[in-house]
Amino acid sequence: MLLLRLSLRNLLRQKRRNMLLGSAMAIGVAILITANSFSHGISDIMFNKIMRYVTGHVAVRFNERGGVMREIFRDRQRVWDAVKDEPLIEEADEAIGTFSRAIGNGRSDNIMLIGVDTGKTLSAKALKELEDSFRMSEGKWEDLKRTDVENPVIVAEEKARYLNVKRNDTIRVRFRSMFGQDQAARLTVVGISKNDNIFMQGVVFLDRGRAKDLLGFRPWETGSLSITVKDPQKNAFALADRIHARLKPGLAVIYASAGAARRPVTALGFKTDDASKEKLKSFIKLSSGSWDKVFKKDGVILPSALAGALGVTAGGKITLAYPRKFEKTPKEAVLTVAAVCSSGCAAPDAVLLNDAGFYDLYYEDMPAAPAAGARRFSAEGPWAELLAPEWVLLKRTNNTDDYKKKYQDIARNKWKGTTIDVSTMYETASDILKMESVLNIITVSAVLVLFFIILLGVVNTLRMTIRERTREIGTVRAIGMQRRDVRDMFLLETLLLTLFSSAAGLLLGFAVMKGLALITFHPHDNPLGMLLVNGHLYFLPTFYGVAGSVLLIIAIAVVTAWFPARRAANLSPAKALGHFG
Amino acid sequence: MNIIEIKDLKKDYPLGNTIVPALRGVDLEVAEGDFMSIIGPSGSGKTTLLNVIGCIDFATSGNVKVAGREITALDDRQITDIRLNKIGFIFQTFNLIPVLDVLENIEFPLLLMKRSAAEARKRAEKLAEEVGLGEHIHHRPAELSGGQRQRVAIARALVTNPDIVLADEPTANLDSVTGASILELMRRMNELEKTTFIFSTHDANVLKYARRIVKIKDGLIEKEPVAA
Numbered sequence: 001m002l003l004l005r006l007s008l009r010n011l012l013r014q015k016r017r018n019m020l021l022g023s024a025m026a027i028g029v030a031i032l033i034t035a036n037s038f039s040h041g042i043s044d045i046m047f048n049k050i051m052r053y054v055t056g057h058v059a060v061r062f063n064e065r066g067g068v069m070r071e072i073f074r075d076r077q078r079v080w081d082a083v084k085d086e087p088l089i090e091e092a093d094e095a096i097g098t099f100s101r102a103i104g105n106g107r108s109d110n111i112m113l114i115g116v117d118t119g120k121t122l123s124a125k126a127l128k129e130l131e132d133s134f135r136m137s138e139g140k141w142e143d144l145k146r147t148d149v150e151n152p153v154i155v156a157e158e159k160a161r162y163l164n165v166k167r168n169d170t171i172r173v174r175f176r177s178m179f180g181q182d183q184a185a186r187l188t189v190v191g192i193s194k195n196d197n198i199f200m201q202g203v204v205f206l207d208r209g210r211a212k213d214l215l216g217f218r219p220w221e222t223g224s225l226s227i228t229v230k231d232p233q234k235n236a237f238a239l240a241d242r243i244h245a246r247l248k249p250g251l252a253v254i255y256a257s258a259g260a261a262r263r264p265v266t267a268l269g270f271k272t273d274d275a276s277k278e279k280l281k282s283f284i285k286l287s288s289g290s291w292d293k294v295f296k297k298d299g300v301i302l303p304s305a306l307a308g309a310l311g312v313t314a315g316g317k318i319t320l321a322y323p324r325k326f327e328k329t330p331k332e333a334v335l336t337v338a339a340v341c342s343s344g345c346a347a348p349d350a351v352l353l354n355d356a357g358f359y360d361l362y363y364e365d366m367p368a369a370p371a372a373g374a375r376r377f378s379a380e381g382p383w384a385e386l387l388a389p390e391w392v393l394l395k396r397t398n399n400t401d402d403y404k405k406k407y408q409d410i411a412r413n414k415w416k417g418t419t420i421d422v423s424t425m426y427e428t429a430s431d432i433l434k435m436e437s438v439l440n441i442i443t444v445s446a447v448l449v450l451f452f453i454i455l456l457g458v459v460n461t462l463r464m465t466i467r468e469r470t471r472e473i474g475t476v477r478a479i480g481m482q483r484r485d486v487r488d489m490f491l492l493e494t495l496l497l498t499l500f501s502s503a504a505g506l507l508l509g510f511a512v513m514k515g516l517a518l519i520t521f522h523p524h525d526n527p528l529g530m531l532l533v534n535g536h537l538y539f540l541p542t543f544y545g546v547a548g549s550v551l552l553i554i555a556i557a558v559v560t561a562w563f564p565a566r567r568a569a570n571l572s573p574a575k576a577l578g579h580f581g
Numbered sequence: 582m583n584i585i586e587i588k589d590l591k592k593d594y595p596l597g598n599t600i601v602p603a604l605r606g607v608d609l610e611v612a613e614g615d616f617m618s619i620i621g622p623s624g625s626g627k628t629t630l631l632n633v634i635g636c637i638d639f640a641t642s643g644n645v646k647v648a649g650r651e652i653t654a655l656d657d658r659q660i661t662d663i664r665l666n667k668i669g670f671i672f673q674t675f676n677l678i679p680v681l682d683v684l685e686n687i688e689f690p691l692l693l694m695k696r697s698a699a700e701a702r703k704r705a706e707k708l709a710e711e712v713g714l715g716e717h718i719h720h721r722p723a724e725l726s727g728g729q730r731q732r733v734a735i736a737r738a739l740v741t742n743p744d745i746v747l748a749d750e751p752t753a754n755l756d757s758v759t760g761a762s763i764l765e766l767m768r769r770m771n772e773l774e775k776t777t778f779i780f781s782t783h784d785a786n787v788l789k790y791a792r793r794i795v796k797i798k799d800g801l802i803e804k805e806p807v808a809a
Contacts (some may be wrong), residue, residue, distance in 0.1 A: 477664075479665065482658060
């Protein structure tokens, strides 16, 4: 208490000098906080105003047959089961969207057609976030449910202006369905939205059910999942890991019957990558037919006993029938036998299909699960590695570089099955975090230079103070103050000065941010417009950012003050008392 | 009983390449409760002797026993404790802390001793009253006259009930009337608190207040004149 009182009064004793030094420190703090809040704001825009709507905090992405645009999974319930019962999930949605060419009134442009779930009741928080990000300037969100017009859509204000369309006008769009077929549709503009961010100004919103119909989804199929999570920075990775673990695939098996006698068979896909082909050749003995035919897309191998029972030989045809999971009528497919094997045929009742052909059948008409208690196939020996799984679960990644490599691998491997990728927006866009870190480093470096100059001021001020107060130091030491207390008194003075300066710097920083955020920019098509929210600079100060900046400055100031303070404490009382000057 | 016992005390100061002897073998004993003056011309070693007795400077050789403790073998922390608990200082230039008022200056040593704020304040108020500053307790040093400042210094020196009060030329910066009143006050406090007072001076007029006079010249005690 005594030291605090002394330090406070000594600070006020040299008002002008301390005011000057304090002002310099306050400016430094203000710059640091403003810059830190700006870089954090950029990340927030990218993650929470763009990525969050594009991919969600966690995305479960499907690519059928390695097709980047073919984001479909044929068993919606199966994948939704993997994300249900997760208390951390705030919202989970199907991300349905496609790039289209839109023709308005005399103008055309590319748009991003996005499906939104109009049937869902949004939480108050989600609704507010949605309304904050996409404010309706004409019409309302509920208009997407209208049935009196054809394909009602809400168009971003910028895009509507460019396409020269107004409310109730029609837009014609050309796009490719999920399966690569060219499609055309008419959309009716029922609303115009004013979007926060330039990145979102090309979107056209459509009811998700209608969007799925247009893109060719059937009711039991789903697009990629976009999941928002409570406290994403803390929870997104763990949630992605858990969903990933639940999506471990089993073997893709079709329990079917073959031939006129409806003989029970097990249809399996065999892998046809180069390594698997070599392995298959090494242990399967073909009694008739050829490997060339086997490795063609429609290649089928039958065990010789089964071929005999069905009365077919290589080149002959069999009819495979099985109950479908989502439709009442059974599926029937006619297969041409490419070869008959005498040994190594997986199972006596196995109908082995080239995985390319197998997945066509499997995904297009998913087989029903066998009845309870019915026979179940289990792969043994080398077959465990060679049979087609239900899907290919891609490994989890930590950053954008690994993520990119993963997708390059997909292109290289030419997967026949559907790939499932579980990722967080932090890894799909870790470059943004890197950019924030780089911005922070640049800011801190610049501010450190400023602080170096300020700290020279601290040292100089303290040296002057100590010189002026040498006799006083001698007096308090003679009276009985310990060295440590003398040192602490000077450190406390610096600490108090830094604290007051930081508080002033905080106020200044917030005032500067408020002032800068009032300026309106008109970026038009400049990509830097992405960094703006409604044409204004966006700052997001965080507790840790602000506290970190203040602590950094305090730490630097106190460490710098340590040495002169210690020197003051070590002065000999007799010499200090004899000091004149 | 002796409160101070000094044997063959030598103190040298380095001055460039030469050594200047300030004390050249001082022997001195001071009885408890004494009111003693050390006289001598400038540069004779008065201040050095007081500094060594006051534990703010170290002897080059010899033995110095203060309040029963040999101080030449103590570390800085122990020496500081002795200064705080056993010794009070009165300086020629008062040396008050400018940012503290009269009461705060007086109670300062008690707060260093970790006494409670209330106890320190009570004791400081009593001493302020005794030195005649009852009406100026909230004044800062800059608002006081030289005599008043020295009274504050005396109160501060006595506030811890020290065994010894050392005063280095306490009247040198005061006019003769004020100086006399300060010495009378010191004498009165010596009688009131039974504290040993040792003060240095080169002013012959001051000697009449001393019970014992020690004369120092060229770093050696010459002889002890009879007290007035």
